[in-house]
Amino acid sequence: xxxxxxxxxxxxxxxxxxxxxxxxxxxxxxxxxxxxxxxxxxxxxxxxxxxxxxxxxxxxxxxxxxxxxxxxxxxxxxxxxxxxxxxxxxxxxxxxxxxxxxxxxxxxxxxxxxxxxxxxxxxxxxxxxxxxxxxxxxxxxxxxxxxxxxxxxxxxxxxxxxxxxxxxxxxxxxxxxxxxxxxxxxxxxxxxxxxxxxxxxxxxxxxxxxxxxxxxxxxxxxxxxxxxxxxxxxxxxxxxxxxxxxxxxxxxxxxxxxxxxxxxxxxxxxxxxxxxxxxxxxxxxxxxxxxxxxxxxxxxxxxxxxxxxxxxxxxxxxxxxxxxxxxxxxxxxxxxxxxxxxxxxxxxxxxxxxxxxxxxxxxxxxxxxxxxxxxxxxxxxxxxxxxxxxxxxxxxxxxxxxxxxxxxxxxxxxxxxxxxxxxxxxxxxxxxxxxxxxxxxxxxxxxxxxxxxxxxxxxxxxxxxxxxxxxxxxxxxxxxxxxxxxxx
Amino acid sequence: xxxxxxxxxxxxxxxxxxxxxxxxxxxxxxxxxxxxxxxxxxxxxxxxxxxxxxxxxxxxxxxxxxxxxxxxxxxxxxxxxxxxxxxxxxxxxxxxxxxxxxxxxxxxxxxxxxxxxxxxxxxxxxxxxxxxxxxxxxxxxxxxxxxxxxxxxxxxxxxxxxxxxxxxxxxxxxxxxxxxxxxxxxxxxxxxxxxxxxxxxxxxxxxxxxxxxxxxxxxxxxxxxxxxxxxxxxxxxxxxxxxxxxxxxxxxxxxxxxxxxxxxxxxxxxxxxxxxxxxxxxxxxxxxxxxxxxxxxxxxxxxxxxxxxxxxxxxxxxxxxxxxxxxxxxxxxxxxxxxxxxxxxxxxxxxxxxxxxxxxxxxxxxxxxxxxxxxxxxxxxxxxxxxxxxxxxxxxxxxxxxxxxxxxxxxxxxxxxxxxxxxxxxxxxxxxxxxxxxxxxxxxxxxxxxxxxxxxxxxxxxxxxxxxxxxxxxxxxxxxxxxxxxxx
Ligand SMILES: [Zn+2]
Numbered sequence: 001x002x003x004x005x006x007x008x009x010x011x012x013x014x015x016x017x018x019x020x021x022x023x024x025x026x027x028x029x030x031x032x033x034x035x036x037x038x039x040x041x042x043x044x045x046x047x048x049x050x051x052x053x054x055x056x057x058x059x060x061x062x063x064x065x066x067x068x069x070x071x072x073x074x075x076x077x078x079x080x081x082x083x084x085x086x087x088x089x090x091x092x093x094x095x096x097x098x099x100x101x102x103x104x105x106x107x108x109x110x111x112x113x114x115x116x117x118x119x120x121x122x123x124x125x126x127x128x129x130x131x132x133x134x135x136x137x138x139x140x141x142x143x144x145x146x147x148x149x150x151x152x153x154x155x156x157x158x159x160x161x162x163x164x165x166x167x168x169x170x171x172x173x174x175x176x177x178x179x180x181x182x183x184x185x186x187x188x189x190x191x192x193x194x195x196x197x198x199x200x201x202x203x204x205x206x207x208x209x210x211x212x213x214x215x216x217x218x219x220x221x222x223x224x225x226x227x228x229x230x231x232x233x234x235x236x237x238x239x240x241x242x243x244x245x246x247x248x249x250x251x252x253x254x255x256x257x258x259x260x261x262x263x264x265x266x267x268x269x270x271x272x273x274x275x276x277x278x279x280x281x282x283x284x285x286x287x288x289x290x291x292x293x294x295x296x297x298x299x300x301x302x303x304x305x306x307x308x309x310x311x312x313x314x315x316x317x318x319x320x321x322x323x324x325x326x327x328x329x330x331x332x333x334x335x336x337x338x339x340x341x342x343x344x345x346x347x348x349x350x351x352x353x354x355x356x357x358x359x360x361x362x363x364x365x366x367x368x369x370x371x372x373x374x375x376x377x378x379x380x381x382x383x384x385x386x387x388x389x390x391x392x393x394x395x396x397x398x399x400x401x402x403x404x405x406x407x408x409x410x411x412x413x414x415x416x417x418x419x420x421x422x423x424x425x426x427x428x429x430x431x432x433x434x435x436x437x438x439x440x441x442x443x444x445x446x447x448x449x450x451x452x453x454x455x456x457x458x459x460x461x462x463x464x465x466x467x468x469x470x471x472x473x474x475x476x477x478x479x480x481x482x483x484x485x486x487x488x
Numbered sequence: 489x490x491x492x493x494x495x496x497x498x499x500x501x502x503x504x505x506x507x508x509x510x511x512x513x514x515x516x517x518x519x520x521x522x523x524x525x526x527x528x529x530x531x532x533x534x535x536x537x538x539x540x541x542x543x544x545x546x547x548x549x550x551x552x553x554x555x556x557x558x559x560x561x562x563x564x565x566x567x568x569x570x571x572x573x574x575x576x577x578x579x580x581x582x583x584x585x586x587x588x589x590x591x592x593x594x595x596x597x598x599x600x601x602x603x604x605x606x607x608x609x610x611x612x613x614x615x616x617x618x619x620x621x622x623x624x625x626x627x628x629x630x631x632x633x634x635x636x637x638x639x640x641x642x643x644x645x646x647x648x649x650x651x652x653x654x655x656x657x658x659x660x661x662x663x664x665x666x667x668x669x670x671x672x673x674x675x676x677x678x679x680x681x682x683x684x685x686x687x688x689x690x691x692x693x694x695x696x697x698x699x700x701x702x703x704x705x706x707x708x709x710x711x712x713x714x715x716x717x718x719x720x721x722x723x724x725x726x727x728x729x730x731x732x733x734x735x736x737x738x739x740x741x742x743x744x745x746x747x748x749x750x751x752x753x754x755x756x757x758x759x760x761x762x763x764x765x766x767x768x769x770x771x772x773x774x775x776x777x778x779x780x781x782x783x784x785x786x787x788x789x790x791x792x793x794x795x796x797x798x799x800x801x802x803x804x805x806x807x808x809x810x811x812x813x814x815x816x817x818x819x820x821x822x823x824x825x826x827x828x829x830x831x832x833x834x835x836x837x838x839x840x841x842x843x844x845x846x847x848x849x850x851x852x853x854x855x856x857x858x859x860x861x862x863x864x865x866x867x868x869x870x871x872x873x874x875x876x877x878x879x880x881x882x883x884x885x886x887x888x889x890x891x892x893x894x895x896x897x898x899x900x901x902x903x904x905x906x907x908x909x910x911x912x913x914x915x916x917x918x919x920x921x922x923x924x925x926x927x928x929x930x931x932x933x934x935x936x937x938x939x940x941x942x943x944x945x946x947x948x949x950x951x952x953x954x955x956x957x958x959x960x961x962x963x964x965x966x967x968x969x970x971x972x973x974x975x976x
Contacts, residue, residue, distance in 0.1 A: 091811060
């Protein structure tokens, strides 16, 4: 028997995604980030006496759309429940949420792993609820409450504990962000709290032939993908060390809640051995259940688009792009759409991809905007790709033209001419130049003809001479052909 | 003038025979003379009322259009939100609370040009059957000042009976309009759940609460319904008028129902006092005399109504009242050491005994491990009671029964025996559980010269018919014209 310790990491996620509807979940207040405290509130979201909630239909539709993208079963009858707990950022001291009849259950998400591999992670449920406000704790013997966020539509997604590493969790988070942005239902900015991840993590350890499960830790306040991944990596090591030191398992210790310290890059204990709180769920009497008809569901489904992971895989299979390039092009929906428009206009995928990734996206990043906002016409990119394909301009010249097009908005043809970058492919014209070069470089000609070591280098030299004479505009393929014929 | 009904007064004001200012001054003269004795109001608004009255008079004099209640002095219960004055719910916790908005039905009253005289006393948060649970003051029965006015809308009923307004609004969760109306010898209508918007009514039991009129006559109730009934987009539980259209309740109120078929529930009604039973029998005879067919039915589940009610209503109340925590508005304890104590001490200091009792009951029945045995079971009983009504209304158009097992009881008689107090709602609670409308009309006096009420129940959204059935009886009697004598 080996006394080597082996372990498997088990992580499940509870995810909250703020939906970018015009108004809040149950009132007419605008959903807006970064406003003066308590400026986006009304009697309803303040939980004043006598107020009643009215469901935001757009929020419900957004939630269903995400649930569809997560391959969930969509309930045709769903209801609202009150979840009771006292906290100053929750003015009613109950949250309107969904308990036993969530709007969707039982789905999955495909997440991209390295080298084009993907993994399927199960989704237990996705339901709608209202966000709470924020408690602020300035120095002094008091706290402040900002209720601007109160009542913002919040989609809660609970995954199966299917992830086995920090990298996988990060991949899911990035994929989910890409997905909800594709669906235009959330801005999903982690720093702004528009997307929040709470991993539940523990280890299954095999030691001396026996299996042990470490106590589950839930990690809170993670505000970047990096923090998410690092916190799990940290927690893996911490739980392993703790087990080896104390032998604590799930059966001997309860679930704990841990925070993440971004500066120290470590998790820290917040609450230990937490008893399951009694939220006293009961059906929300102020709202009527939602009955989702087939027609309504079809209307919502019509807003689905090809999901980023599907697109990415298709770019690899159909367009023969590298997984990396496909990932870059599908990172944002507008980039992918631009790329596809250029393909539709006749651009060769690989060449369009190069123009976009090597020039277009670089500039967009510098400017801090999207590719589509550069004022570039996809047709022009397609045209330029075609010019490169037929050898009218070189690939290098193509990049230069692309850059100039971005500045001037002119067509690639015009740009190529203005910049004098059109390749000389006319065999007759080039033959004259080749003859001239051969006459001027008899030594090199001899070297080529002699074969052997020097031959290849001499041929390169002659080609270079031709390119020099044509200021780089000679089509190297055509020149090579002529040289081969003349020296063959 | 005091002997005029609201409708008669309205007609006279509209015809220019009485001014609204005169009528309003008359009401305030009565208030000056009698309010110290009766204690119907928590706050009155003399200047505001007279200003509105003068404005209505001016418009009438100028021949401009006015609303359906033009110039009529009315009262509303103090659990109805208004931008003027506090909205206290007769609770110390909201003693100084000023709502930032008007309830939908308050807006409707105002646009119907009603003159709001004041806001009436009630059991704290509408929890009670005698108005003795008011945290702010005591209201007495205008017919006998040693007796309770009933509750929870005791202030509204006493104000109408005592000539302190021409009509009032109450709210009815388990009989809180009908029972005080019967104790005070006036008409009280609880409409179908969903007929009148609850937006702006401070919630007690959200699935049971309904607003309705307390008036001198059946026609006055019809008039008030014309103003307050209808769908409200701010209340998701208010019923779509396509599903259940509202009508002019006043138009046909004098038309008797041909071949009326009414039912009595002898076994159930047998629990009432002899004199109450006698009044019911006499009333049934009057209907017989008017050509109605009377059948006897059995409603086997009504015996469980009180038990189911006190589980459902308190569960909802425990959640509805969670928001009164001293954090955002209302009473805040000055002795709190931390935020948990802000909650516990503010609530302990400001809620009355009965409110605390019901919050604890409701919290208990919603707790995990008890939910199924109490809350879920109560919902099942509620469905059975609904079924009893459905079955009954297949055989008849209306059900007659007592409003309360007794006439107005003595102040202090039941206040220390909650179970006995709860039993006084035995005949009214079922209508709230089933959501059907019910009316209480004066049908005689007992040996102590205390009014007795007759309750008539009809199918959901048949208030028009219910009012006509009640009017058939009213025409045959003068009970409703009798007035108590009160002086300070
Ligand atoms: Zn709001």
